[in-house]
Amino acid sequence: MPRQRDGSTVERIRELLPGMPAAQRTLAELILVDPAGVARTTILDLSERCGVSTGSITRLCRALGLSGYAALRIALASDPHAPRRGTWDGEVGIDAEDGIDHVAEVVARNIGRTVAEAIAHLDLTDVERAAKLTGSAGRVLVSGVGGSATVASELQQRLYRIGVPAWDWSDPHVALTGIALSQPGDVLILFSHSGRTEEAVAMATEARKRPATTIAVTNDPSSPLAELADIALVTGVSQLGFQHEAVLARHAQLAVVDLIYITVARTALDRTTRSMEVTADAVRTRRSNAR
Known part of the structure; x- marks a missing residue:
């Protein structure tokens, strides 16, 4: 020994x-x-x-x-x-004396580990089922609060560009109104890392009364949001303090966005190709020709 x-x-x-x-x-x-x-x-x-x-x-x-x-x-x-939680070096893994090369190494390592961990924890059968419902939905309603709102917006923009009728609502009142008016075949996708954000739980609760299918993207399988959803896509990444909540949680959610978007796109390839061609053509004239 x-x-x-x-x-x-x-x-x-x-x-x-x-x-x-x-x-x-x-x-x-x-x-x-x-x-x-x-x-x-x-x-x-x-x-x-x-x-x-x-x-x-x-x-x-x-x-x-x-x-x-x-x-x-x-x-x-x-x-x-x-390092202890609550301090800069303890939470971030970088101190004031570190050079930019070390900062870059820590950021790359932590993002890579978070994405790999998120993908490893996901039930890919559920991801595929969620993508199939999303791709064939009459309307896709996407929402998140705080940092999750930016991820929700990212998914909406990607889906919209490939011909999926998707709306992104960061205002909880507007989102609740849209959920109340949902129809059979509609899909609601809610992002909340903790699964305990009050507004997201309220939306999922309202959706339980309606015909839309609710998909939750969360880190906690035992959270109220996961329990209310029809499909819970659980990232399950480990706690990493400041980085985890402020930065790394978004990368775990974006990994799910990538999986859903790519799966939807490849299962309706003709629609995806046509939509991307016409949308690219529509914005081409708005690009600067300056060199």
Whole structure:
């Protein structure tokens, strides 16, 4: 059994990170981003979260000179050098002295991990079913509140361009009015990362009284929004504090937008091709010819 070295566990992980095998590197990067969160996580939950075996976790512990995962949790919980939530470096993984190259590396790594994690958690059968209903809908009503509103708008614009009659409502009152007037064959797509946004839950509740099919894009399968929806597309990305709520949640939602849009587009390829040609032609004259 390797003897534990003196010094911070987090500092030791940073030191060993470049030479780690891929599975251990995934674990190590998560620990560096959220050591306190890992300290509160069971070995089975961490294994599922990172997509690695419990054996890989144990091997990382031994490489750090620790007797096992229990020892790692204790070390992280008591590590004075571990970043803490509520601080800039703890939440973002970047401190004031870091150069732009490190900033770019952290951003790319975190976005890539979030998108991969979101795709891995999604039930692709449900995604395909949601896309089929969306592509054949009489009307698609899309809505989100706050940061989710920008993602909802992105989906509406993409669908509209390929000939799907889609409306985006960020005003909850207007959205509720549209839902109340929905008809059989209409589809309502609601975005809420937490699944607990009051306005989104109110829309889903109203939709339960109406003939439209409700699709929820959320991170929490046990949330009120997921339970009210006919189809819940659950991203299930791990908590990453400031980045998670302010930035990374949007990337998880956009991964779902891409999947729905591309699936709708390819299943009605003739309509997609015609629509993209005529819309491109319509805006071509508005583009500047200046060089």
